[in-house]
Amino acid sequence: MDAFRLLTRSTKLKAAATSASATASARLPSTGKAANPQLFRTAETDKLERNKKRKRAIAVEEGDGDDTADLDFFQSSKRPAATTPAATSTAPERDAEQDDESDDEDVxxxxxxxxILNSHKIKVTDLRDLEEIQTQPVPPKESKKKKKKQKKEExxxxxxxxxKRARRLYPQPLLSFKELRSQYKISRRLAENVAEQGxxxxxxxxxxxxxxLLGESSATTGLSxxxxxxxxxxxxxxxxxxxxxxLIPVINKIVRHHHSQPEEHGILSMxxxxxxxxxxxxxxxxxxxxxxxxxxxxxxxKGMQVVERDDEGDTNALDEDSEGSSEPEEDDRAKQRGSHAPVTKSDILVTTPLMLVNSLSASRTKTxxxxxxxxxxxxxxxDVLLDPLFREQTLDxxxxxxxxxxxxSLWSATMGSNVEDLTRLTVKERQEELGHKPHKQHPLVRLVVGLKDSAIPNIDHRLVYAATEQGKLLGLRQLLHPTAASASDVRLRPPFLIFTQTIPRAVALHSELKYDIPAEAGGSSRIAVLHSDLSDSxxxxxxxxxxxxEIWILVTTDLLARGVDFRGxxxxxxxxxxxxxxxxxxxxxxxxxxxxxxxxxVTFYTKEDIPxxxxxxNIIDVSEKLRGNEGxxxxxxxxxxxxxxxxxxxxxxxxxxxxxxRRASRYGGKGGDGDDDKKDQRGARISTKSxxxxxxxxxxxxAIAASRSRKAAAETAEENDSSWEGLED
Known part of the structure; x- marks a missing residue:
């Protein structure tokens, strides 16, 4: 036996321990960038991608050899070698043929x-009617068949x-961002910006x-x-x-538009x-x-002018309405100032629905x-923009x-069938209004990654029964201050988000947890509350x-539940x-x-939440099945x-x-004075105190306030008694 290995065994154990701790810390999402951003990846796809890259490398080497073979090292240095007109005319054609061959190799x-698409759990479907989808030609029918059979076969x-098979599409997958420039010919500067972002x-x-979105032929899009x-x-x-x-297709389309039509300026994308x-x-x-x-x-x-309006009639109507008053109100002045504001010079406008509708309709006073x-x-x-809350604004x-x-294009992590039906209906109605013929309709395609309306499989889900509101607060404090005596195996480290049902509950929970973080770690400045009642600043x-x-714990409502990216x-x-x-x-x-x-x-639920x-x-169960955590x-x-x-x-x-x-009408001064309302307020209160x-x-x-008031009253009385009343005779 090797004595050196025997003596150094302990050092190896320490190294292993340190590596284990390093891997434990590396499991935190806030430690850095993930090595692989893909959620579904198999060894089969890796093999296909490696083979594709190897074929490209071989093609590049063969192309270099052909170029060196065409060089003439014996031509005179005094003057260029004479080229025939035929050679000059065929040179661009030969380059084009080489480009076509390279594109064919990439396809x-x-x-x-x-x-590749199935291994990454990507499903692309054409949502048009079957009559609109161009299917494969039907083979010629035999003349010996009877007329009845021919009618049935027609x-x-x-x-x-x-x-389902007829609707399925298989576009060519994008295996590397380098293909955006080499195969889809996007803007050079845009490709550099993508690479600079890592x-x-x-x-x-x-x-x-x-x-x-970038393909221009059926070879890449998979459309018929x-x-x-x-x-x-x-x-x-x-x-x-x-x-x-x-964003990449939208920006690339605008760059091309600037080159083809430089005289046309305005909002091109929203x-x-x-x-x-x-x-x-x-x-x-x-x-x-x-x-x-x-x-x-x-x-x-607010106040941004998007389009130029020539609605003089609407302006006169507003003036007629304001004839009764001697001076226009402040709102009318603001509207008049907004109407004369300069139109924004932008190519892409990012907005919320209500703000843009108010700008286009002058706060619903014009068409x-x-x-x-x-x-x-x-x-x-x-799915939120087409929900009844925003639907009318979005459709406008x-x-x-x-x-x-x-x-x-419609994007979301959850999308019901009602959104698909509304989209198809709106697209058809709009094309009919514009006078498009049925054969000119744009294809409507749906792309689904993974299982529809399911949570991501790379996180751990915990469903914790807390029985009461006080139990939820105790469970949350255990997450903030984990101890060895706690039975839960959840170890949650800041930064993290806490979601509540309503704004009053978010404010109450923030005030309850404000002093749970010690002053040495920053105290109350490390926790904050965010909701829609706060100002924009x-x-x-x-x-x-x-x-x-600087803030470790953020208590919020569903205001931050969608789209906002916190990478750590x-x-x-x-x-x-x-x-x-x-x-x-x-x-x-x-x-x-x-x-x-x-x-x-971590999701807490009480007795009232069981239904x-x-x-x-069910969502947690499906997510764990996708992840493979059967044990x-x-x-x-x-x-x-x-x-x-x-x-x-x-x-x-x-x-x-x-x-x-936990509805807002049940507490916060909005409930009734009955015994039932008082019980509901006590049940919904966020506190551990009885x-x-x-x-x-x-x-x-x-008692303290009354004592202070009595003391203040006594002092004022003594001052009044001891006040100077003049000289005595």
């Missing part, structure tokens, strides 16, 4: 496309499986959507007709790179997002990509103005884009401090259960972004069987108002 066959009835390996949504760009519906997990997927935070984030990402391209991206703000130059309309978080924006070549300051790491979030806590399964998917998607592993999603938990438990499942089958099912009416009520016990302790504290505070 995969159907088997390779299907293998109208074949396809089964459901055959219809993007090398595309995610699943980028791998499938960019060829559809050579449509340059389809209308697209994309359902992809949270944090999978959807923003980059729609991105609509449901919240200001998400819109601001899209603008920040877009500015990194448009640097040096000549494309300008702008965030919509909607049209946007004739917009060629791309992007709806980010489309959609109808105001009057360009005949408008392309619409306050919200932006909190977001900036949270991104900088270690976990998410659902202090109140979400109003729907889709909200849960978006909430927990704030962690585990871009393929990062180690994120934790609403099954949809969340260590947090959701057991007996729990799924024991949880009650929820009716459709109850789901609608939950989506609109939340859990009954009612008796609170009454004793209030009595003590009242």
């Amino acid at each position: 995969m066959d159907d088997v390779q496309r299907r293998t 109208t074949p009835v396809l089964s459901k499986k055959e219809q 993007f090398t390996m595309p995610t699943e949504v980028q791998l499938g959507s960019l060829p559809l 007709d050579d449509s340059s760009e389809p209308d697209l519906l994309v359902v992809a997990p949270t944090g999978s790179g959807k923003t980059l997927s729609f 991105v609509v997002a449901p919240t200001k935070e998400l819109a601001s984030q899209i603008v920040n990402e877009g500015r990194k990509l448009v640097a040096g391209t000549g494309v300008k991206i702008t965030l919509m703000r 909607m103005a049209s946007l004739p130059l917009v060629r791309n309309l992007v709806l980010d978080e489309a 924006i959609w109808r105001s884009c009057s360009h005949p070549d408008l392309r619409v 306050q919200r932006s300051d909190i977001m900036r401090d949270f991104r900088k790491g 979030i270690n976990g998410v806590v659902n202090y109140d259960i979400p109003n729907s399964a889709a909200v849960y998917v978006h909430r927990v998607g704030r962690t585990g972004r871009a393929g990062r592993e180690g994120g934790i999603a 609403y938990v099954k949809s969340i438990a 260590s499942k947090s959701i057991q089958k007996w729990l799924l069987d024991a949880l009650p099912d929820l009716s459709k009416n109850s789901k609608k009520d939950l989506k609109r108002h939340g859990v009954e016990a 009612g008796f302790e609170r009454r004793m504290e209030n009595r003590k505070k009242g």
